[in-house]
Amino acid sequence: MSRTIVNQVVAVLTFSVICLAFLPITSDACTRCVYLGPNDTVIVARSMDWAEDPGTNLYCFPRGMKRNGAAGQNSIEWTSKYGSVICAFYGVATVDGMNENGLVANVLYLVESDYGKPEGTQRTLSISAWGQYVLDNFATVAEAVETLSKEPFVIIAPILPNGAPAQGHLALSDPTGDSAIFEYVKGKLIIHHGREYQVMTNSPIFSQQLALNKYWEQIGGLTFLPGTNRAADRFARASFYINAIPKTDVSKKAVASVFSVIRGVSVPLGLTTPGEPNISSTIWRTVYDQKSKILYFDSATSPTVFWVTLSDLDFKEGAPVKELILSGGETYNGNSAGKFTKAEPFKFLPAAEK
Numbered sequence: 001m002s003r004t005i006v007n008q009v010v011a012v013l014t015f016s017v018i019c020l021a022f023l024p025i026t027s028d029a030c031t032r033c034v035y036l037g038p039n040d041t042v043i044v045a046r047s048m049d050w051a052e053d054p055g056t057n058l059y060c061f062p063r064g065m066k067r068n069g070a071a072g073q074n075s076i077e078w079t080s081k082y083g084s085v086i087c088a089f090y091g092v093a094t095v096d097g098m099n100e101n102g103l104v105a106n107v108l109y110l111v112e113s114d115y116g117k118p119e120g121t122q123r124t125l126s127i128s129a130w131g132q133y134v135l136d137n138f139a140t141v142a143e144a145v146e147t148l149s150k151e152p153f154v155i156i157a158p159i160l161p162n163g164a165p166a167q168g169h170l171a172l173s174d175p176t177g178d179s180a181i182f183e184y185v186k187g188k189l190i191i192h193h194g195r196e197y198q199v200m201t202n203s204p205i206f207s208q209q210l211a212l213n214k215y216w217e218q219i220g221g222l223t224f225l226p227g228t229n230r231a232a233d234r235f236a237r238a239s240f241y242i243n244a245i246p247k248t249d250v251s252k253k254a255v256a257s258v259f260s261v262i263r264g265v266s267v268p269l270g271l272t273t274p275g276e277p278n279i280s281s282t283i284w285r286t287v288y289d290q291k292s293k294i295l296y297f298d299s300a301t302s303p304t305v306f307w308v309t310l311s312d313l314d315f316k317e318g319a320p321v322k323e324l325i326l327s328g329g330e331t332y333n334g335n336s337a338g339k340f341t342k343a344e345p346f347k348f349l350p351a352a353e354k
Helices: 003-022 127-137 141-148 206-219 231-244 251-264
Strands: 031-036 042-049 058-061 066-068 077-079 084-089 093-099 104-109 124-126 154-156 168-173 179-185 188-193 282-289 294-299 305-309 322-324
Touching: 031 104, 031 231, 031 251, 042 093, 042 104, 042 251, 066 127, 077 127, 084 127, 093 127, 104 127, 124 127, 127 141, 127 154, 127 168, 141 168, 141 179, 141 188, 188 206, 231 251, 251 282, 251 294
Parallel strands: 124 154
Antiparallel strands: 031 042, 042 282, 058 084, 058 322, 066 077, 084 093, 093 104, 104 168, 168 179, 179 188, 282 294, 294 305
16 A cells, blocks of 8 residues: 555544544434536435434425414514425424425534524524425525525524424525525524535534535545545535436436435434434435425335425415325325325424523
């Protein structure tokens, strides 16, 4: 082995040890990545890695729904402009979804989140409704950035049903390939906006994720891709592979390629590390074809992938809320838009103003 290669290996190992020492322990290990193909082919995938099954079901929400931010007497209120299909978390939060314009929202865990405290009569919003607020109100990433940068509310984060604090950051993408990452650090909202922000994982904060990924790019990409389940390593692998896979505008091939990337950064079912709950199993994966407006859902405990074609759903104002039950081991195959049944909308996890 040449001295150059030995030095590179030593550098990689040293850097990896340093990264591991400073990465905080969390209870989530999700990954989100965006594929930018030819002819406006845009596909976004996310894995939901969690310490237990959060009982996810899918919901179809029509336009015209009156909403409340579920965060005390100063909660922001709104009426949904757009219909959406979403993944519910514990039946109390929207953590993933796409609206009828093809805007996709992914909420991932971030232990460093600090939302600050409301002052005076500032409007408030429970983090459980953050993703839904965006899907209800915006058609594009640019619209969301313009409004949210003005900070129309303060996020309040309650405790989740499993006892973990509700701390997260938000990723958005739209059919143009535009992306934005929203994080609250030390009480300040930080927004990264641009097509280049294709990948997001968990800790550390996004600016540090970018710095860590730059290191791996300089080391040589595929030659020295890091292989653990930790967030920084998954970020590096997803960043490399989402741009390395062939570019195609054939939807089925593009979706299959993106599935291979998100599965490659997933955590095997049942894999845990004692004392390190940040290494949690992948419970489910979603892949969104934003051009065709199709949601693909892949459960870690199901042998099949099913999909929901949004054009087959009724988003008209006054249409009923509908639910596709997945909890309890329900499985589907093919286009399952017709399997949704009438249901009551779930209530967002309430958060008292602090």
